[in-house]
Amino acid sequence: MTKSLLFVGVGGQGIILASKILTEGLVKFGFDVKMSEVHGMAQRGGSVTTQVRFGEKVYSPLIGEGEADVIVAFEKVEAARWIKYLKKGGTLVVNDYEIYPQSVLVGQEVYPDDVIQKLKENVENVVVFNAAEVAEKLGNIKAQNIVLLGALIKALGVENLDWESVIKENLPEKMHDINIKAIKEGMKLS
Amino acid sequence: MKKIMTGNEAIARGAYEAGCTVAAAYPGTPSTEILENIAQYEEIYAEWAPNEKVAVEVAAGASIAGARSLSAMKHVGLNVAADPLFTMAYEGVNGGFVIVTADDPGMHSSQNEQDNRLYAQHAKVAMIEPSDSQECKDFVKAAFEISEQFDTLVLFRITTRIAHSKSIVELSERQEVGVKEYKKDVKKYVMIPAHARVKHVEVEERLKRLQEYSNTTPLNRIEWGDTKIGIITSGVSYQYAKEVFGDNASYLKLGFTFPLPDKLIKEFASKVDKLYIIEENEPYIETFVKALGINCIGKELIPICGELNPDIIRRALLGEKERETYSVDVKVPNRPPVLCPGCPHRGIFYAMSKYKDIIATGDIGCYTLGMMPPLNVTDTVIDMGAGISAAIGFEKAAMMAKRKNKVFGIVGDSTFFHSGITGLIDAVYNNSPIVAVILDNSITAMTGHQENPGTGKTLKGDISPVIDIKGIVKACGVKEENIRVVDPYKLDETERAVKDAYNATEPFVIITKQPCALLKDVLKKRAGRYVKVNQDKCRKCKLCLKVGCPAVAFKNGNIVIDKDMCNGCTVCLQVCPFNAIEKVGEWND
Numbered sequence: 001m002t003k004s005l006l007f008v009g010v011g012g013q014g015i016i017l018a019s020k021i022l023t024e025g026l027v028k029f030g031f032d033v034k035m036s037e038v039h040g041m042a043q044r045g046g047s048v049t050t051q052v053r054f055g056e057k058v059y060s061p062l063i064g065e066g067e068a069d070v071i072v073a074f075e076k077v078e079a080a081r082w083i084k085y086l087k088k089g090g091t092l093v094v095n096d097y098e099i100y101p102q103s104v105l106v107g108q109e110v111y112p113d114d115v116i117q118k119l120k121e122n123v124e125n126v127v128v129f130n131a132a133e134v135a136e137k138l139g140n141i142k143a144q145n146i147v148l149l150g151a152l153i154k155a156l157g158v159e160n161l162d163w164e165s166v167i168k169e170n171l172p173e174k175m176h177d178i179n180i181k182a183i184k185e186g187m188k189l190s
Numbered sequence: 191m192k193k194i195m196t197g198n199e200a201i202a203r204g205a206y207e208a209g210c211t212v213a214a215a216y217p218g219t220p221s222t223e224i225l226e227n228i229a230q231y232e233e234i235y236a237e238w239a240p241n242e243k244v245a246v247e248v249a250a251g252a253s254i255a256g257a258r259s260l261s262a263m264k265h266v267g268l269n270v271a272a273d274p275l276f277t278m279a280y281e282g283v284n285g286g287f288v289i290v291t292a293d294d295p296g297m298h299s300s301q302n303e304q305d306n307r308l309y310a311q312h313a314k315v316a317m318i319e320p321s322d323s324q325e326c327k328d329f330v331k332a333a334f335e336i337s338e339q340f341d342t343l344v345l346f347r348i349t350t351r352i353a354h355s356k357s358i359v360e361l362s363e364r365q366e367v368g369v370k371e372y373k374k375d376v377k378k379y380v381m382i383p384a385h386a387r388v389k390h391v392e393v394e395e396r397l398k399r400l401q402e403y404s405n406t407t408p409l410n411r412i413e414w415g416d417t418k419i420g421i422i423t424s425g426v427s428y429q430y431a432k433e434v435f436g437d438n439a440s441y442l443k444l445g446f447t448f449p450l451p452d453k454l455i456k457e458f459a460s461k462v463d464k465l466y467i468i469e470e471n472e473p474y475i476e477t478f479v480k481a482l483g484i485n486c487i488g489k490e491l492i493p494i495c496g497e498l499n500p501d502i503i504r505r506a507l508l509g510e511k512e513r514e515t516y517s518v519d520v521k522v523p524n525r526p527p528v529l530c531p532g533c534p535h536r537g538i539f540y541a542m543s544k545y546k547d548i549i550a551t552g553d554i555g556c557y558t559l560g561m562m563p564p565l566n567v568t569d570t571v572i573d574m575g576a577g578i579s580a581a582i583g584f585e586k587a588a589m590m591a592k593r594k595n596k597v598f599g600i601v602g603d604s605t606f607f608h609s610g611i612t613g614l615i616d617a618v619y620n621n622s623p624i625v626a627v628i629l630d631n632s633i634t635a636m637t638g639h640q641e642n643p644g645t646g647k648t649l650k651g652d653i654s655p656v657i658d659i660k661g662i663v664k665a666c667g668v669k670e671e672n673i674r675v676v677d678p679y680k681l682d683e684t685e686r687a688v689k690d691a692y693n694a695t696e697p698f699v700i701i702t703k704q705p706c707a708l709l710k711d712v713l714k715k716r717a718g719r720y721v722k723v724n725q726d727k728c729r730k731c732k733l734c735l736k737v738g739c740p741a742v743a744f745k746n747g748n749i750v751i752d753k754d755m756c757n758g759c760t761v762c763l764q765v766c767p768f769n770a771i772e773k774v775g776e777w778n779d
Contacts, residue, residue, distance in 0.1 A: 027194045033358065034356065038299070045527055046528075059429040065515055080522050083515075083516045083517065086515060087515070100740075101524060103524055103525075104523050106564050112520045115520055121518075
């Protein structure tokens with residue numbers, strides 16, 4: 001059975017690294033994996049997504065609307081933008097963090113202040129936390145993407161695999177401790 | 191050994207394993223990482239050329255000299271390189287010659303949605319299309335073999351979802367083929383009319399041989415399943431078709447797509463009840479199948495515009511309804527890309543935005559974003575180089591219509607080297623009083639920081655001479671008194687330059703010099719710097735919001751500046767009429 005998940009957020013939030021660690025891990029644990037991302041224009045502060053699908057045999061790298069088992073939103077309004085991709089009964093992991101788009105900064109549009117509340121009202125399985133705060137408590141705010149990755153891994157039900165070794169294989173040694181702590185902490189939050 | 195790779199990484203690996211020795215490209219999404227990855231193999235000479243035409247010509251020369259050579263570019267890059275493509279189609283190869291074209295269905299990062307499969311047909315060269323990363327690697331190796339076997343360059347066509355999707359690849363060792371002997375052969379390599387007439391006949395003969403090959407090559411294969419439905423498909427569309435139909439259909443999966451396999455298609459079509467053609471954008475396969483007199487269903491149900499995905503196919507061919515999902519009643523603000531905090535392009539755009547009668551012909555790069563609110567500067571974007579040349583035509587037409595417009599043409603450093611120089615020569619030669627603004631941020635930024643002739647480094651990381659933009663501008667004939675080199679972080683000198691340019695009656699050039707704010711050295715240097723709002727002084731006039739910086743926001747009734755995003759470029763500080771924005775942090779110079 002193929003599982004599908006979406007990372008959504010804003011260019012520059014560390015989504016690429018988190019999805020890389022996930023895919024390297026899934027390959028190591030014997031899954032067929034496909035991942036798709038869009039570069040270029042999207043990097044300049046635009047809305048960014050990475051799609052990952054894994055299972056016994058995966059064909060399409062793309063996920064359709066209502067098809068994602070899990071969505072991880074690194075920014076909360078992005079959760080609302082992409083929610084239509086979530087499968088009925090799927091899990092939404094939301095970072096309680098906001099980045100104003102330019103249209104909001106210049107006053108053309110309004111940043112909705114009730115996104116989290118609305119998401120909770122409409123989606124059964126919502127996991128919300130502030131990943132930056134969690135990472136800062138662990139000792140380095142930059143590990144917030146790995147905290148979110150931990151929550152995702154739990155939501156996917158693949159938390160029993162050896163993710164510690166995947167972190168060690170894909171990050172420089174001085175970053176091992178903090179990111180191993182971050183991924184474990186993330187798993188507890190989901 | 192197995193590795194998960196993007197299509198671009200796998201193409202680079204395939205070139206390496208095939209014994210490729212020369213590769214040249216100009217960066218362009220979604221093709222850029224092909225050369226970046228090839229450059230990591232010591233055995234391959236790899237370079238960034240100033241544009242795609244030069245890149246293809248470099249690779250062509252290497253092929254004639256006997257090397258397996260490769261060039262890579264985004265789809266519109268092949269337009270720039272179309273000239274050598276069409277003639278090299280006649281000359282053929284010595285060492286195998288592969289051109290990768292990375293098309294962008296859906297236009298994730300492009301100005302049009304052209305389908306470059308039509309180029310293979312037009313230039314009469316062989317074409318190959320992979321469907322995943324494993325095929326990217328394997329098919330590049332096959333492409334070099336086919337190129338040498340049939341004496342043709344091979345167009346290797348991928349799309350964004352092939353280039354930037356990762357899947358598992360089994361790696362092999364490099365096959366050393368060396369560089370073949372070069373024998374002078376003017377009838378093959380000097381395309382004067384007398385030789386070309388002979389060559390054209392040979393090209394037509396070659397096409398017949400290639401078509402026979404197309405019917406028998408393992409790159410084209412039939413996967414039998416249920417024969418009630420037959421699907422002919424190629425590229426990533428094959429993955430979408432398999433996702434939707436699984437074993438409930440039979441597939442003619444095409445990897446060698448020009449010339450298309452006529453006999454194989456007839457055989458396949460005769461054994462299935464209903465025939466679908468699933469392909470993105472143009473009805474390329476469909477037109478061929480219909481010309482064979484075979485009934486099939488294609489573009490009447492599957493859209494020409496945009497990128498395909500499994501759901502579009504499900505709805506179009508199976509009549510499936512949309513899946514049940516979630517929605518929330520929240521008005522989600524748009525999030526288009528913007529100039530980054532501290533982007534050196536902001537200052538000049540801000541200075542120009544004060545003149546409402548300036549027409550700005552823009553170009554391809556991060557600075558295309560000068561069109562976005564609140565700057566709203568750019569009027570046109572066409573292609574690489576048109577920033578300067580379109581300005582010339584606009585100015586002439588406006589003058590003839592007696593409209594008072596000052597036309598500023600905007601290009602980046604890399605774009606200037608790519609095809610801005612010829613436009614500037616035209617402006618001087620024909621005495622066009624336009625202003626060419628060259629935004630020199632010392633890198634090819636939009637595609638993710640590639641070196642270029644102005645950065646002093648090559649793709650391989652070697653030190654090279656810095657090509658001096660001002661020197662070129664002068665050599666093109668622009669008078670010294672009509673050139674301004676400014677630091678765009680300094681608004682006063684930038685505004686003075688724009689004013690002088692605005693009043694000029696001769697070709698005028700402004701060069702803004704400040705490296706991209708995202709470059710590692712710049713990030714390091716400016717790490718401790720930021721500005722903040724002194725709320726006692728702030729009168730909330732919101733003038734600072736007019737510079738369009740993502741770090742400056744109006745939140746809960748106050749102007750606030752995000753200290754993590756700010757890099758202390760101080761453009762907002764210089765705009766503030768009440769000195770309410772103040773420097774904080776470490777400022778050593």
